[in-house]
Amino acid sequence: MNAPPARRLLILLLLALAVLVCFLPFSNKAFHIDDPLFLWTAQHIAQHPLDPYGFSVVWYATETPIVEVTKNPPLAAYYAAAAGRIFGWSERALHLAFLLPALIVVLGTYLLAERFTRLAWLAALLTLFAPGFIVSGTGVMCDVLMLAFWMLAVLFWLRGEEAGNPAWLFLAVLCAAASALTKYFGVAVLPLLAAFSLLRHRRWRNSLLWLALPALLLALYQYATLRRYGRGLFSDALLYASLHNRGHELGAAAKFILGLSFSGGCAFFILLFAPLAWRWRGLALAAGAGTIAAALVCRGIISVDAPQAAANRASFCLQLAFFAFGGALLLALACGAWWRQRSEPLVTLLVLWLLGTFVFAAFLNWTMNARSILPLIPSAAILLAKRLGDRLDSASHLALPRIALPLALTAAAGAWAACADFRLANAGRTAAETLSQQTRVTGAGVFFQGHWGFQYYMQRAGAVPADKRKTLFRSGDILLVPENTTNSFGPPDGFVFADAQILNFPVAGRLATMSQPRGAGFYASVWGPLPFAIGEVPPERYLVARLRAVSDSPPNLRP
Numbered sequence: 001m002n003a004p005p006a007r008r009l010l011i012l013l014l015l016a017l018a019v020l021v022c023f024l025p026f027s028n029k030a031f032h033i034d035d036p037l038f039l040w041t042a043q044h045i046a047q048h049p050l051d052p053y054g055f056s057v058v059w060y061a062t063e064t065p066i067v068e069v070t071k072n073p074p075l076a077a078y079y080a081a082a083a084g085r086i087f088g089w090s091e092r093a094l095h096l097a098f099l100l101p102a103l104i105v106v107l108g109t110y111l112l113a114e115r116f117t118r119l120a121w122l123a124a125l126l127t128l129f130a131p132g133f134i135v136s137g138t139g140v141m142c143d144v145l146m147l148a149f150w151m152l153a154v155l156f157w158l159r160g161e162e163a164g165n166p167a168w169l170f171l172a173v174l175c176a177a178a179s180a181l182t183k184y185f186g187v188a189v190l191p192l193l194a195a196f197s198l199l200r201h202r203r204w205r206n207s208l209l210w211l212a213l214p215a216l217l218l219a220l221y222q223y224a225t226l227r228r229y230g231r232g233l234f235s236d237a238l239l240y241a242s243l244h245n246r247g248h249e250l251g252a253a254a255k256f257i258l259g260l261s262f263s264g265g266c267a268f269f270i271l272l273f274a275p276l277a278w279r280w281r282g283l284a285l286a287a288g289a290g291t292i293a294a295a296l297v298c299r300g301i302i303s304v305d306a307p308q309a310a311a312n313r314a315s316f317c318l319q320l321a322f323f324a325f326g327g328a329l330l331l332a333l334a335c336g337a338w339w340r341q342r343s344e345p346l347v348t349l350l351v352l353w354l355l356g357t358f359v360f361a362a363f364l365n366w367t368m369n370a371r372s373i374l375p376l377i378p379s380a381a382i383l384l385a386k387r388l389g390d391r392l393d394s395a396s397h398l399a400l401p402r403i404a405l406p407l408a409l410t411a412a413a414g415a416w417a418a419c420a421d422f423r424l425a426n427a428g429r430t431a432a433e434t435l436s437q438q439t440r441v442t443g444a445g446v447f448f449q450g451h452w453g454f455q456y457y458m459q460r461a462g463a464v465p466a467d468k469r470k471t472l473f474r475s476g477d478i479l480l481v482p483e484n485t486t487n488s489f490g491p492p493d494g495f496v497f498a499d500a501q502i503l504n505f506p507v508a509g510r511l512a513t514m515s516q517p518r519g520a521g522f523y524a525s526v527w528g529p530l531p532f533a534i535g536e537v538p539p540e541r542y543l544v545a546r547l548r549a550v551s552d553s554p555p556n557l558r559p
Contacts, residue, residue: 002114012107015124019103022128022415026138027095029422030429033514033523035140036456037070042080043089052077053229058465059451060487067229071237073221075182076142094140101148102128102137105378108151113382115158115346116389122403123378123385129410130377131417131532132266132370135513135522138418142183143371149179150189150375154349157193161200161207169210177214181221184237185375188356190214192349199345240366252363254304257293257324258525259362264290264326265531266373267380268413270333271326272406277387278329286332290325294318297529304529315535316519316528323530330354330380337383353379368525417532420511421522425453427540428482431505432457435480435542439463444546445477450485468492475549483541484514491547500545512537 003011031039037059044055052074059069083097109127113120127133137144153175160168172193179186190211197208222232250258264271274283296302298317334354341347354376361372392402432454439446440462447466448458455465458480464471466479466489473492481488491497512520512533519528 011121015106015110016103018125018128019106022134023099023102023137026418026422027092029091029095029138030425030453031091031456032139032425032453035453038077038080038141041066041074041077042084045077045081046085058467061468061489063467063470067231067233071240072142072183073181075178076145079145080140098140101145104148105144105151108155109378109381111155113385116382117386119385119389123381125407126269126381126384126410127378129414130267130269131414132374133377134414134418135421136371136374138422143374146179146183146186147375149175149182150186153179153189161197169207173210173213177217180214180218184234185360187218192353195352196345196349199348254302255362257297257302258304258368258529259358260293260324260327261320261529262368262370262373262531263330263358264323266370267330267377269410270329270380270384272409273384273388274329276402277384277391282332286328287325289328290321293324294321319530319533333380333383333387350379350383370522370531416511417513420509420532421513423507423509424513427505427507428453429457431540431542432461436461436463439478445474447471447477448480449488450482451487452485454482473547475547477547479545479547481543494550495547496550497545498548500543503542503544504539506539507537509537510534
């Protein structure tokens with residue numbers, strides 16, 4: 001179903017332009033969530049390229065070696081280090097550098113989709129506009145880069161299998177290894193490639209031996225990190241996910257509902273195109289599944305992490321049902337495609353791609369988040385484009401008008417989510433800059449708790465992260481504590497808060513990506529079971545307090 005060369009080139013150029021239009025407005029976005037971990041690693045690599053994890057950070061309650069904090073391999077940090085050395089370490093420079101992986105994913109989606117449908121351009125745009133992709137693409141973490149290598153691995157492997165050319169297979173396994181060394185989940189592309197080859201040829205082929213190369217490189221990485229850091233970082237990440245998964249103690253049903261919610265929200269296009277892709281009976285079944293899932297959560301029969309969302313109960317339950325409806329449609333899309341074309345290896349590859357990502361994100365990862373759902377978005381977009389093409393007869397003049405409205409709404413939803421996360425990230429930067437200026441003139445020691453982008457900007461301004469074990473606190477020191485953060489521990493031992501005040505930093509808009517009162521947990525479902533939530537966004541609140549030693553406190557202030 002390949003387009004003529006001239007038309008194909010034009011489509012690729014237009015898609016590249018669409019990527020630029022979508023991401024350039026966010027190029028000055030503040031560093032956010034786990035961005036600092038990758039930035040600090042990149043800055044260390046720039047000085048010590050053979051020792052990526054040879055430093056410590058205060059990310060939990062005390063200073064800790066970075067290998068105990070970050071659970072991702074270093075390739076994304078090496079990429080950021082190269083960009084930082086060449087273009088500088090500003091937000092704009094690094095965000096522009098991370099445009100390249102996003103471009104590869106979108107163009108790669110088109111090149112893969114054109115094997116299935118004349119609506120390949122639609123699959124690429126659905127991927128681009130999906131909230132899970134566009135929000136992830138405005139950060140400098142490893143996820144989109146991992147997916148870019150994944151996409152290249154699939155494309156090169158298909159080309160090598162079709163041409164019988166080992167050079168393409170070699171490029172494919174190098175990209176597969178790069179994907180796994182960018183984020184460990186990237187190793188999952190290897191069984192996908194093996195499954196495709198076995199289904200295509202119905203027998204063992206020596207070309208499958210190429211897949212041993214990424215496994216060998218991962219084994220070497222495991223050995224090298226064991227020698228240098230005293231722990232093999234690949235197995236360490238697997239152990240971390242296993243232990244933290246058990247620690248959250250969510251049942252299989254709760255995890256499944258979280259998977260439905262995050263899948264439906266991150267691949268929001270499935271909801272907007274549902275009336276074109278399914279008959280009313282299919283829609284009714286999926287809507288019923290989503291409604292039941294939300295009812296089980298909202299009535300407390302199945303427990304998920306959303307204690308603060310009770311204040312917005314009706315809105316929360318409605319949105320959970322809506323997103324779970326979308327997740328049910330995604331699973332139906334994959335299962336239906338496999339049932340109709342289970343003898344087609346390419347379709348099976350896409351179905352396994354989608355379902356495998358869903359199972360990992362919902363049941364195996366330590367927390368549900370949009371970053372874990374991200375890899376299934378291109379496969380879902382391609383399967384949906386194929387289904388729409390089959391139903392609408394994409395060669396007719398009626399197809400484009402029917403697609404235009406849901407596509408425009410998909411773009412609007414993605415832009416809305418990206419703007420919401422943009423404002424949240426920038427609120428953290430504004431708070432850090434404002435608070436550091438206000439407290440600098442006091443002459444007291446200034447310490448802070450909380451992490452994410454707030455920590456990055458506070459440290460850049462010269463403030464010191466509070467270390468529960470090592471910091472020598474004194475009466476009169478100022479402590480800053482954000483409300484919307486991780487790993488804060490309140491007043492240090494032997495001290496109480498005095499002269500405390502709460503400062504609000506507004507986050508404009510009507511959509512939240514990380515808000516416990518709204519039940520939105522785009523980056524971690526412990527904030528809530530919605531990837532994002534519609535409603536009034538509460539301001540970011542920061543506690544500013546002086547420390548007073550317990551021995552100096554009046555009786556009514558003593559704990």
